[in-house]
Amino acid sequence: MHALLPTTTVGSLPKPSWLAQPEVLWSPWSLQGDTLIEGKQDALRIAVHEQTRRGIDILSDGEQTRQHFVTTFIENLSGVDFDKRETVRIRNRYDASVPTVVGEVRRERPVFVDDATFLRASTDRPIKWALPGPMTMVDTLYDSHYKSREKLAWEFAGILNEEAKALEAAGVDIIQFDEPSFNVFFDEVKDWGVAALERAAEGLRAQTAVHICYGYGITANTDWKATLGSQWRQYEESFPLLQRSSVDIVSLECQNSHVPMDLIELIRGKKVMLGAIDVANETVETPEEVADTLRRALAFVDADKLIPSTNCGMAPFPRGVALQKLSALSAGAAILRDELG
Known part of the structure; x- marks a missing residue:
């Protein structure tokens, strides 16, 4: 483990072809029953092996045991009916058929x-283990019970806090909450989004992180990004609030992105998980490109608070590409580490 510039990924890695269809986001499982349980564990072993071999310092499960970063968690709660589906706009970008909240949501196990x-x-x-953030969970459902995004978010925050405490007890060092919704619903972020996130992270000794990105390279996301202009300043809305929050680490995307680097100044004092690997482009970064991105960030974050990472998950990539990108991330961080002595 490198004390300076420890590398990590945001979360997902491609799954083996025997577990799920390659290069398809949120693909259904190819196995069932006990074979599926064994297959997921084998895939997790491979993810650990590959991250270790390629010099990643803080390991994730590669989301090998999850089909979807939000709904897999929700499937395990009571009060949500997956057979009763409604079509909703997800993050104001695309329509999706989602389950319905029909009663009180609870974590039974x-x-x-x-x-x-x-x-x-x-x-x-x-x-590090990733959980969906409260606002992003709310945005991935149709609610016919609480009739209030805020109320439902607070319920989810309490449930997430129970799960986070259990993950901490299982030996997880960093608990990451994924909140892509923070780049869309600015009024809600201010009104209750950050507060609900803090509730989810309450009382944890493990470090906590919030990951806010511009999404995988799927059409709905790339179309949306095309409307954002030459500078993506969405972080300007949430960063000042997160800087004052109890969350330890803020994860953002940078590489090949239109996010102005100086926005990192708004979270001065926090640890920064900086996306130095593009997940919407299969071109593998060179170690020098990674080092350059990290080097430029040092104007706005102290080296001892910088965690080199990927922009988002890498699930939709061919496996070879994802693994090469992991190697590039490690090699780029090593270049800068040498420079800093």
């Missing part, structure tokens, strides 16, 4: 704790 325990037993390196 641990969701990812067994998987996290397995990950913990598979490596001596620090581990």
Whole structure:
């Protein structure tokens, strides 16, 4: 584990072709029953092996045990009917058929704790686990019970806090909340979004992170990005609030992005998980390109608070490309580490 510039990924890595269809985001499982459980664990072992071999310091599960970063968590809660579906706009960008909240939402059992325990037993390196953030969960459902995005978010925040505490007890070092919604619903971020996130992270000794990105390279996202102009300043809305929040680490995208680097100044004092690998482009970055992105960030974040990472998950990539990008991330961080001595 490198004390300076420890590398990590935001979360997902491609799944093996025997587990799910390659290069398809949120692809259904190819296995069932006990074979699926064994297959997920084998895939997690491979993810740990590849991250370690390619010099990643803080390991994730590569989301090998999850089909979708939000709904897999929600599937394990009561009060949500997956057969009763409605079409909603997701993050004001695309329509999706989503499950319906029909009653009080509750966590009847641990969701990812067994998987996290397995990950913990598979490596001596620090581990990070991703959970969906409250606002992004709300945005991925149709609510016919609470009739209030805020009320439902607070319910989810409490549930996430229970799960986060159980993950911490299983040995997870960093708990990451994924909140892409923070780049869209600015009024809600101010009114209750950051507060609900803090509720989800309350009382944890593990470090907490919030990941806010511009999404995978799917058409709905690339079309939306094309409307954002030459500078993407969405972070300007949430960063000042997050700078004053209890969250330890803020994860943002940078590489090949129109996010002005100086926005990082708005979270001065926080640890910054900086996206130095593009996930919407299969061209593999050179170590020098990665080092350059990280080097430019040092004007706005102290080196001891910088965590080189990917822009978002890499699930839709061909496996070879994703692994080459991991190597580039490690090599780029190593160049800068040498310079800093």
